[in-house]
Amino acid sequence: MEQIKVGITQGDINGISYEVIIKTLMDNRINELCVPIVYGSAKVAAYHRKALDIQNFSLNIIGDADKANLKKSNVINTLDDNIRVELGKSSPEAGKAALNSLEHAVNDLKEGKIDVLVTAPINKDNIQSEEFDFPGHTEYLTQQFGQDNETLMLMVSELMKVGVVTGHLPLKQVPEMLTQDLILRKLRVMDQTLLQDFKIRKPRIAVFGLNPHPSDGGLMGDEESNIIIPAIKRAKEEDIMAFGPYSADGFFGSSNIKKFDGILAMYHDQGLAPFKAISFDEGVNFTAGLNIVRTSPDHGTAYELAGKNEASPTSFRNALFLALDIFRNRQEYQELASNPLQPQNKGEE
Secondary structure (H helix, E strand, O other): OOOEEEEEEOOOOOOOHHHHHHHHHOOOOHHHHEEEEEEEOHHHHHHHHHHHOOOOOOOEEEOOHHHOOOOOOEEEEOOOOOOOOOOOOOOHHHHHHHHHHHHHHHHHHHOOOOOEEEEOOOOOOOOOOOOOOOOOHHHHHHHHHHOOOOOEEEEEOOOOEEEEOOOOOOHHHHHHHOOHHHHHHHHHHHHHHHHHOOOOOOOEEEEEOOOOHHHHOOOOOOHHHHHHHHHHHHHHHOOOEEEEEEOHHHHHOOHHHHHOOEEEEOOHHHHHHHHHHHHOOOOEEEEEOOOOEEEEEOOOOOHHHOOOOOOOOHHHHHHHHHHHHHHHHHHHHHHHHHOOOOOOOOOOO
């Protein structure tokens, strides 16, 4: 099979991005599975490698993704060599460098020069600019690739897959944003991604309530009766196996996790706080619903660990592997969809 070209954005140069990237790509078996292409700086990579006292590793410098060495890990220089690394600090320069890397990788993805995108962590504050006025990667990539598609932030681990109806949004705005249509659209995306991207037939989806104990029959709100339950019923009418609403605290405290293929939470921390408590070191952030594959580790820049050789690459490594798996699963799904078994005529053997 043709090797998959994986575009890797450098994220914040003052955080742990280069550490987890280097530690992942040091395993030569990665080069048997894919062609990694880092969008960043060979000089910055060397700086981090020296700070971490990592020996016998280097990136192959290329000027274009089309020129990638298929047997090595590559880097495209998207930064000025004079860029200053300040380990553990947020800086405007680091924000600009992160955006520069992201823009180059996105352009190559649009042009088909790379097959999938793995984004290293950014600082959502220092990256803000006229070109990037978004709460995070998910919203930016939705604007770049989403078109009219609904997208879903999906956190993935071996134990569970958790999506959120409302993502990077102030908590006080969540109730007014929730509608039957929005929940139904998110359920459609989750159902399709579980089927197409994760090869799960007839996926079962647990839906959370908004209020504690899903409002206890209306004692603490009416969002369940007026919005969430009707949305679940509409989903079932479309043959989506959605169940609930469940109470988040009771759900994560029971064996229910093992009974469902996906979980749909109403807001960011309702789903992501327990997910990261359980799967922080290995979880992956996947943007479902896009026509391209993008994954990311589930952690941030971790400035406090920068340059100390203490950051675990597990989440980033899993993000890379998941991107490869989803890319192949989509290819297989599209092949099956485009070549359905034709019924034989009577009398044919």
